Amino acid sequence: MLKLIGAALVLFAGTMIGFVQAARFAERPRQIRHLLHALQRLETEIGYGQTPLPDALRRMALVLPPPLSGMFADIAGELRSERGGTVSESWERVLSDNWSSTSMRAGEKEAMLRLGASLGGSGKEDQLKHVRLAMLQLQDEESAAREEQQRYEKLSRSLGVLGAALVVILML
Structure with a gap:
């Protein structure tokens, strides 16, 4: 009886590990899509609203889900603080501190x-070009993430179940 309960727990744990890994593959393209929407909003704020950068970043943070909202809110907070750092320094510091809480990888971070x-240090047109370039790069990363999701999401679930089943068979 005790072996059956242990086997059921092992099977359940292995299945959950597979489903958690599959969820990570699904979350990455979703976060990239949210980031693309945020950059479209930033492009509008820079191009048409002529909003100061901290205000634009704060507005972006209000419409994004966590953890992205926290990153943009932190950047806006650092720009408003009296630390005196540049936009580039604040941006890099916050991204480095918070990137591990996202499902995104090095390509998106780069x-x-x-x-x-490039933000805050050049003219409006130059900043808009850099935002558009970042959006193009993120679109490429999103398509790669979607392909990876299609390829590995189902595989992760199956491996979780089958790996747990193997452990159960070896236990019994």
Whole structure:
């Protein structure tokens, strides 16, 4: 009886591990899509609203889900604080501190760091070009993430169940 309960727990745990990994594959393209919407909003704020950057970032944070909302709110907060750092420094510091809480990878981070290096230090048209470039790079990353999701999401679920079943068979 005790072995059956243990086997059921192992099977349940292995299945859940597979489903959690599958959820990670699904979350990455979703977060990239949210980031693309945020950059479209930033492009509008820069191009038409002529909103100061901290205000634009704060507005973006209000419409984004966590953890992205927290990153943009932190950047806006740092720009408003009296630390005296540049936009690039604040952007890089916040992204480095908070990136691990996202499901995104190095390609997306690199695109965002390049964007942060160009914001606030040049004219409106130049900033808009950099935002558009970052959006193009993120669109490429999103398509790669969607392909990866299609390829590995179902595989992760299956491996979780089958791996747990193997452990159960070896236990009994």
